[in-house]
Amino acid sequence: MRMERASLMAQTEAPDEVLLRRFGAGEAVAARELSERLVPRLLGYASRLLGDPAEAEDVVQEAMLRLWRIAPEWESGRAQVSTWVYRVTTNLCTDRLRRGGRQKPTAPEDMVGFADPAPGAEGVLDATEKAAALQAALQELPERQRQAVVLRHIEGLSNPEIAVIMDTGVEAVESLTARGKRALTAALMPHREEYGYQDD
Amino acid sequence: MGIKMTDLPENRKDTSEEKLEDLFAAARKAAPQPSEDLMARVLSDAEAVCLARATQTTQAGPAARFSLSSMLDAFGGWAGAGGLAAAGLVGLWVGVAPPETLQSTLGLILAGDVLSSDPGNLWIIEDTYLPGLGG
Numbered sequence: 001m002r003m004e005r006a007s008l009m010a011q012t013e014a015p016d017e018v019l020l021r022r023f024g025a026g027e028a029v030a031a032r033e034l035s036e037r038l039v040p041r042l043l044g045y046a047s048r049l050l051g052d053p054a055e056a057e058d059v060v061q062e063a064m065l066r067l068w069r070i071a072p073e074w075e076s077g078r079a080q081v082s083t084w085v086y087r088v089t090t091n092l093c094t095d096r097l098r099r100g101g102r103q104k105p106t107a108p109e110d111m112v113g114f115a116d117p118a119p120g121a122e123g124v125l126d127a128t129e130k131a132a133a134l135q136a137a138l139q140e141l142p143e144r145q146r147q148a149v150v151l152r153h154i155e156g157l158s159n160p161e162i163a164v165i166m167d168t169g170v171e172a173v174e175s176l177t178a179r180g181k182r183a184l185t186a187a188l189m190p191h192r193e194e195y196g197y198q199d200d
Numbered sequence: 201m202g203i204k205m206t207d208l209p210e211n212r213k214d215t216s217e218e219k220l221e222d223l224f225a226a227a228r229k230a231a232p233q234p235s236e237d238l239m240a241r242v243l244s245d246a247e248a249v250c251l252a253r254a255t256q257t258t259q260a261g262p263a264a265r266f267s268l269s270s271m272l273d274a275f276g277g278w279a280g281a282g283g284l285a286a287a288g289l290v291g292l293w294v295g296v297a298p299p300e301t302l303q304s305t306l307g308l309i310l311a312g313d314v315l316s317s318d319p320g321n322l323w324i325i326e327d328t329y330l331p332g333l334g335g
Binding site for chain 1: 216217219220221222224226228229230232233239241242243245246247249250253
């Protein structure tokens with residue numbers, strides 16, 4: 001899955017920039033295609049950092065607004081559009097968490113409602129419950145570890161991309177991700193039977 | 201979170217990794233999808249930014265073009281503007297250092313001697329300013 005997303009990104013990065021430049025040149029319709037490509041990814045990321053769907057939507061709207069505003073001055077090759085807007089989203093989430101006097105997302109119970117699974121669809125419900133369990137464990141992580149783990153293992157970005165987004169080095173990203181995964185494993189192991197896992 | 205992965209045997213690490221990856225996969229499947237309202241807000245912002253930029257361009261661009269092009273048209277293009285500039289310089293030179301004949305004749309006109317009832321005095325002007333035309 002991660003490889004598929006990375007491959008998809010490689011195919012779509014150039015068009016992202018082309019679309020942004022077209023929008024910057026006054027072609028408003030280019031915004032729709034760019035939004036359909038970026039907004040779902042940003043919303044998933046912001047939701048996992050904040051744990052609040054409404055706040056996540058506000059953050060994504062603000063991040064996209066900043067993208068629209070910078071479009072005419074966008075310099076080719078300066079950055080990937082997706083990386084740039086992920087970074088803006090990261091900073092906006094950090095601001096919100098700190099402004100609210102919290103370092104962690106809100107209650108993970110709300111996250112269960114995100115997927116809106118069809119009633120009776122047992123497989124989907126299982127996935128939703130697992131996702132909620134993971135979210136509960138994610139919220140216990142320090143903020144930077146949470147960002148690194150979500151970007152790497154849920155958003156499927158590469159370590160160099162994450163380093164740009166988090167304004168740090170690749171080695172630091174590797175360290176944050178490894179520590180984050182260790183902490184997640186430790187937090188989830190006591191509940192493994194609840195999620196349908198048996199001891200091997 | 202007292203348990204660390206480093207405390208686990210190697211085979212337990214592998215299975216923990218697999219289980220964690222299973223949870224990540226579940227999270228990817230359960231990713232929230234943007235509501236129609238959010239997409240509408242985002243696109244509305246894009247349209248507003250686009251319109252504001254177009255308005256700024258419309259206000260600034262034509263005004264600048266008007267000031268330059270309309271002035272040139274009024275003066276007959278670049279050639280006309282050049283002639284106007286040359287005439288202005290001549291006028292400036294006459295004002296700063298007027299020719300002696302102009303000063304003396306102007307003095308006569310102002311004194312009323314030239315424009316007296318005697319029509320013969322008009323020849324003074326003709327001889328002074330239009331030499332060769334008076335016969």
